[in-house]
Amino acid sequence: MMSFIKELKRQRNISDKELMFVFSFVFLFFLYPLSMTAQNKTQGTKIKNEVKGYIVDAQTGEPLVFANAVIKNTLIGAATNKRGFFVILDAPAGKNILVVSYIGYRTKEIEIEIKDGKDEELKIKLESQDIQSKEINVVADHYKFWKTADEVSQITISPITLSKLPNLGEKDIFRSLQLLPGISSLNDGSSGLYVRGGTPDQNLILLDGITVYHVDHFFGFFSAFNSDAIKDVQLYKGGFDARFGGRVSSVVDLTGKTGDMEKFRLSLGANLLSVNGVVEIPLFEKGSVLISARRSYADIINSGFYDQIYGFLTGGETTQSNVTQRGPGRFGEQENMVTPSFYFYDLNVKASYKLADKDFLSFSIYNGKDYLDQSQNSQQVTLRNNSTSATRTNKDLTDWGNLGGSLKWTRQWSDLWFSDLTMSYSNYLSKNETGSQFDQNVQNTGAAAVGSSTNSVQNNEVKDMTIKFDNEFLLSKDHNTSFGLWFSDLSTNYIFTVNDTLSILNRSQKGFQFAGYLQDKWKISELLEFKFGLRQTYFSPTKKIYLEPRTSFQYKLSDLIKIKGAWGIYNQYINQITHENVLEGSRDFWLISSDELKPISSTHYILGAEFETSDYLFSIEGYYKKLDNLLEYSQRIVRSQGNRLISSSNYESNFYQGEGFSEGLEFLIQKKFGNFNGWICYTLGKVEYTFPDFDDGNPFPAKQDKTNEVKVIGSYETSDWNFSASWVYSTGLPYTAPESQYFITLLNGETQSYIHVSDKNIYRFPDYHRLDVSASYKFRNRSFDGELGLSVFNLYNRNNIWYKKYDLTVSPIEVTNVSMLGIIPTIFFKVNF
Template structure:
């Protein structure tokens, strides 16, 4: 049924794109006639209403606009210019209207808004430039540069460089837009472009009361890019959103359409039916394999150390490879090149600080940023709520002797432990600019989590009137868990000339996960001493050494070539041992992946952008060549309405394998594909969509389908207890993920945000695990999200609401107990069809309020964030226990109502 519904929606989209709709839209562009009536409104309110109605950027100085209330104004069929003259002349104000921008100034200023631009000296020339942050001097990647009144535009590269070919004249008007910054226009003059590059400085968008310029075109937090399935996110604006602890980039990404937002216990991204390991996470060029802090309630990245975030939800271009689902490309801050800076923050879980130091002469900078939880020193209510949840998970999924309590199934005393837990992350970046064309940078990252939940107890038992045996028990449990990432990169970027740019990166990264759960019990019963030793040791170590070089070459105004190579050496070790002697799985794999790619951004006609590309990869373990053709296209039906589509092949060589265990809980580990126990996985993407965008709103719809094969799972459901055989515990299957996403975004005004809805399904087929195809563990049919931010002076109020249908799970359908010859009882569970049941629907409301103020020469933000406002009990998972041949089911719920207070200062 769902498959038929998605197919029909695909057909509707195609019909709409071919229908006369775009002609009707094109005829609705007459912004000159005004038919409005105003009563009891002030002049500024009228001007704002006109700017929104006619999709104009409004530029004014607040103190120059009188606050007089106008009794009545009626405009019937008058031109916009006549209306503005009527409104402004009584107050000695003048205006200038050009390229959908309305500028208002006083006559006394002597500003000749209508003055003639200087006469041009050059025509159809090439303009080179660099986009920077005005305050810090940091270069800004992915800024949009456009020649007004034309279709010509460019996007700044990783180092902020841009090139515009065939600029009409050296007096042309340019516009600059970058997420989280004030939109800016610049009129060229012959002197300005004599000595390239042109330096363009942009200002951060703030909500201060003393702000005097307001633009109606500010996009503040999230922007859907012109490329297919690409979203840009502003880390600087994320603090407005409610969070469990502090502003979090990956938690914010989960609010985007097509990315699951109901995974409280993981910061990983489930993108369009993919799993977190199928996402390529790049931070300054090195790969990050695990993004969770504190069991996933926080992501492993400090938002204060990140400058730019680009998310490719599917159909991504040829320069990215090695993953099936999506790409998240993060660019770290370089640091302030103009002056020394310091910032610090505090929440109920952690503290953070950053320090920026410029080099002499503005040649570069040093950035240091750190964050650490103080949970091993002070255990706040937030910490106790989260940790209690995971301690319960650990006890129900894999707990063993020494953790039971009197009156339960266990026979020993309850142990009250005080776990020691903390996490931290460190960022360091050194940037040096030996010339205007070169940028050298070294980036370092380390983030780790450590948990010590060890305990020891000594207890007596027996001695009752029934003649039971008596004695003592001494139990020592070692429970140590650690996981984390290391990463570093050395990058050289150079703008060789106006047409050629190259970027070379050498990188290294390491992900490790260690679990040592070991219990030793000594039972002294009537002078008889027995010793029991049991537990598991699990160790996963992944190393990534990479070299890559990327090149961009502008052939002409219609063709931009991108090409490059990448070499990645992976070494992955995994060892799982039970009871200190039984080795369940031991893998030590090494593999080399060599890749090259080329793609052409081809502007066939003014309205059609065509991007074909090819990626070739050679994998040493299989000794095969993998061919990955890709294609995307964008066609502008009108200036507001666009049709977009993408298709491509993708392969993945390092995979996170799920170790399914119904009785002890599922875990996961990384392995290299070897086409023996676990094959190279692959996917084919199909994407089509429409977007309609005005100055104030965006309406976007995309349909997608992913055909996946070579999926792997490691399951113990058919193994014999105590068996050491592992070769037949790997299972291979295929999958289909398909769906359709809807997005409505309001981009301007005091109230901004978006509403999104995703209809989708993820179906897996593993013949050896199930006779029929079944929904994947992360399958969700419906997901609905509302994200809003309201600015009132220095206050910012924000709220998010998420609703999602329940995820599937596998449940026992019966159980029985057998009494062995020695009198011991063993419980057996009969497992039902795989993922045949559904958890209850998920929904949650989060709210926050932030107040910004000046603190001496610095700035500060203080706020309150409330997670799960109405305390809805969302089910995380279910536990099962056999009691007298009956299966007892228990719901384990996620976090309820949880407030958090935070403070951030910057000097």
């Protein structure tokens, strides 16, 4: 043991003080629950009137995560954990009605008898809303799409109902999240989540404990998660508790489906861009294996839908041109053939097995990849006068993706103590290579061919090995304690080179985080509930300890009205650096924080209120986020008289740090009951940054700043048909523009042009709005069922502005508006066996 400690200190350069900090975590978080258990035994504590059990899918037997079980006409209840298990302590004795509900499932009422000493474990099966039920104890449908949780700024989403919302070709979890209050996108081509003014890299994205660093396909058009493989989505828009760390904006916690433990199942689907399939295989009545795969087929079979999206992303460039001879010395022949090749795929595999009554083991794999080849095959040019030919070959290759896996052991020590031990690995890799080769040959002269070439390469890789040990301990009906340990070993590598010799940036980093957390959810009375938490993180690159206290509360003014609030400090130790797109450096990249590039820090302040009836929910929530140590990277390249590229020798000087804030108010009206349901939400927000080296240190609107945003979503459903529509409106995004151009004649007679650029982001694009609609039909017979649907994006073909192009070769400067996507109809098909 001592030799291990010495080796750890030597390799990681850890001081005795830092080592004592690490072991104090172990002492605190392992002895605390054991001491509480011993104390309860010593005092002879006995749990009375206990109601416990599992809530599962009636068709597949899958556990339902965060389902609710409540004693009717009381405030006494509990939510299920990751295994679908719940326990209610000190329930009222006698005959009662247990109301069980879950998003996308039919609420169920069960008669139970509660008495002291009765230790019966219930198994409650809920039916999906898509299944016709004949049970008399199934009550009215509620919350078909999503619901707010008791925790502040937390939302539970059901992936099984997402196909009912309008979509852009794919049933997309992240694009559906963008329809919720406080969550935005930048443009039609982005599935990234801008949560309350934060950026996508500031969100912690977890899939079965795997940290996912790149969450989209096709340059952001679609999210990288196949919704058919996801069982549950928990979204924390801010103020999240001490269990989560490492990000400063929000948390998206996804739980993958475990698969049917009793019956083999097969599901197949297709749309105008991809095909997908899901296979569920039982394992000896104690487990299951689920395999989900999705792949685009644009590289095999082209479609108009793919052409529209590709044209949008590339600015609508032509793919082929032919120019004939027009006179002496002119080009006699020019051929320019560009045949882009693109595909993406993702694969989810999850194996689950019940080792014993109290032990459950699961293993998950996620692999997602994109590949795009926009290289030009060749270009042949012939000059008739001197018989000179030239051949040009352009290379443009990009591929990126995530590979990850996790192994989780879940242990139920008792009805009151649950543990999860998770080991996960995540690897993100992005590669981009561009270049051109030009060869010129003068025929019949014997002269050697003349050639030239240029190229640039950008590679970014992130490796994350994480071990987490999470515990939940029910001390009593009024105290629910969570505690855990978390270790993450990180490494990043970013290389940007030009012409194989000029290194613009080459940065490799390693570091680890060791964290522990402890929190208690204390129900002070039937009306007031507090949660107190503390997270401490030791970050090796800075050799500092970061304290993150967090607290939240909920106060029930009545059965219908409650007030919520939260406050907390958050730090982020790995950042996606914004690249200013100079010299083809168009891709953001991940780097670990350091003493020079400090971790991003944020403080959240949240306060809101809800008024909820059986049919409607009205809510208002205000938030303020203070942001420190924001990062941007700007590489300046100049040309010498010899036309050679010159870069700053100290790349650290190209990083800039600043601060900012995000504030706003969210209003929501949700109709959650009946055949027709939906919601209307409005967000008033502001996001402002200040960088001392930008605009003389004056504050400016962030690129994601939207003053006003309105979303109206409606859905009407019959037994076989579903019709839905969504309308989105927002204030135009800010942008920076060149305002004038002037020329100066140098002493050597050369003329140099200069562009005067406006202050950063002082202009705004016109307001954005669009209407999407969809219709779907469910069909069934004895051996299979399925769904056929049509979705129309941007129904009234609104011409929204994406960005502006400037032609600086003319005076005055010529400006062209580049539009976002117009009207796009898509169809989808799915069949289940």
